[in-house]
Amino acid sequence: MSKLTxxxxxxxxxxxxxxxxxxxxxxxxxxxxxxGSASEWIERTxxxxxxEIHHGFWAAPFFVALFFLRGKPFAFWIVFSVxxxxxxxxxxxxxxxxxxxxxxxxxxxx
Numbered sequence: 001m002s003k004l005t006x007x008x009x010x011x012x013x014x015x016x017x018x019x020x021x022x023x024x025x026x027x028x029x030x031x032x033x034x035x036g037s038a039s040e041w042i043e044r045t046x047x048x049x050x051x052e053i054h055h056g057f058w059a060a061p062f063f064v065a066l067f068f069l070r071g072k073p074f075a076f077w078i079v080f081s082v083x084x085x086x087x088x089x090x091x092x093x094x095x096x097x098x099x100x101x102x103x104x105x106x107x108x109x110x
Contacts, residue, residue: 013077020085021092024055028093037103056090059083 062083069076098104 009077013081016078016081017084017088020081021088024085024089025092025097028055028089029097032101054090054094056087059086062086 059082062079065079066076066083069079
């Protein structure tokens with residue numbers, strides 16, 4: 001792969017990660033304003049465990065899928081971008097957004 005192609009790929013992946021992270025976080029903020037905090041929603045509705053986990057943990061299956069996408073560069077980088085965006089969004093949500101909203105870090109398990 002030429003240097004120029006690698007640079008364009010880097011810009012494309014970075015742009016996709018930033019766009020996805022921003023979109024995911026906007027959805028999380030909107031959901032928080034409409035439905036309240038996740039822990040309150042969990043206590044009210046008792047959802048299945050998969051709906052209780054932090055959205056950053058949802059990146060794990062995407063990272064595992066990367067192993068199977070090694071020969072498909074386009075799909076590989078799309079799935080990689082989704083996985084990284086989920087992790088970054090969760091970190092941004094708990095380390096920046098929630099403290100700015102006056103709610104502490106909002107850590108809960110799962």
